[in-house]
Amino acid sequence: MRISVIYSLLLVCCTLVPNVACAQEKPKAEVKVTAGFVEDSLYIGKPVRFYLTARYPQKLNMVFPDSSHTYTPFEFESKDYFATDTEDGISYDSVIYYVTTFEIDREQYLSLPVFQINEKDSTTFQSEQDTILVTQLVNFSVDTIAIDKLPMKLSVAYHDVPGQFNWPIFTIVAVSILVIALIVFFVFGKRIRRYFRIKSMLEAHRKFVESYTREVGNLRQAFSAVTTETALAHWKLYMEQLEARPYTKLTTREARNFFQDETLIRNLQTIDGAIYGHSVNVIEPLESLKAVADQRFQTKLQEVKHG
Structure with missing residues (x-):
């Protein structure tokens, strides 16, 4: 009877000890990536700012995209990188990218990754996609207007378009003629x-x-x-x-x-x-x-x- 009680007590202790140890272990910090446009609209061909931040455990090796990365539908112009800020084992990095676009779509989207470099591979943490509006300087789209309503004026009159003089070709021909003339003069002049x-x-x-x-x-x-x-x-x-x-x-x-x-x-x-x-x-x-x-x-x- 005493043996049975002792065995039951040992079984309960073995069950409770792992749970207590797990309860006392500190949870692991996660990698958190945020991104978005600083401005809410842009002009075609004009740079706009896009921020990218990452909060991660200090022991991790994190890498941000550089100029070789694809920023479609945007094009990379430059970037401002801020020094890493670490506190209580958690590091914080942030970069502001200057990008431009030449697409005419009203809404433009961009999402950038942050890469965790491991011993043999890497892990990608993709930011959420952010949207920015293109400021349109033209109030209508030619592709959406009926041809009979296009703002065009019909004219069959002849318009004289002055031709542009090709100075490079003229210079090459003139120099060639001069060189040939000098050669002929010195060789056959007499x-x-x-x-x-x-x-x-x-x-x-x-x-x-x-x-x-x-x-x-x-x-x-x-x-x-x-x-x-x-x-x-x-x-x-x-x-x-x-x-x-x-x-x-x-x-x-x-x-x-x-x-x-x-x-x-x-x-x-x-x-x-x-x-x-x-x-x-x-x-x-x-x-x-x-x-x-x-x-x-x-x-x-x-x-x-x-x-």
Whole structure:
């Protein structure tokens, strides 16, 4: 009987001791995450503040989202982080995020997580979703208005839209042309100058021969002192341009000492006698002057070609 009573007392004690121990154990603190918008409305493209806080036991390692996190439908701009505040083994962290949105929906929603870093994995504590209203600057939505009520004005008149000058392309083309021109000038400049000088000489000689031959032909039909003087002046001018010597500024007497060509001097004297005297024999001296011009032209042409 005594054994049975003792056994019953032991059984009651074993049952009560665990319960008392459990009652005396302090309950574990939980992780609490809160979040929300500071403002109640926003403008598209303008930053708005979103706070995120976490209260947790000091021994836990908690991490807040950074710039690499996805904030859809918002975009991350910056953040302000406040130092951890710990009291009685409980830590408190808070961050204010600056985010912007370019969505046009009237209501925008955002919820952010806080991560508990464990030895091999992590635990996510998601905040409740908060709502913010977009301030609309336009009083109507085009997508919701009937097409016959749209505020549009029909016009079929031609409107001249001035074209924009493409300065970058112009600069590239201009510089390219300049570079090519410089290359051509330094590589082929002498040859090009020679070509144009020869072409100019041929053209000048052709014009001289045409006009001089016409004047001599007129003198063949009838002598004229005026025509003779014109032909001589034409010849002197051409020779001066061809040889760069002062033919037009020299008299026949001065030319004797300058040119030292007796045949040329006699022809000039004969022509002077016809102009200022009574001689009409000018065809042969004028033809001789033309032959001199042809001969000097060929000599000068060869000098330019092989110079």
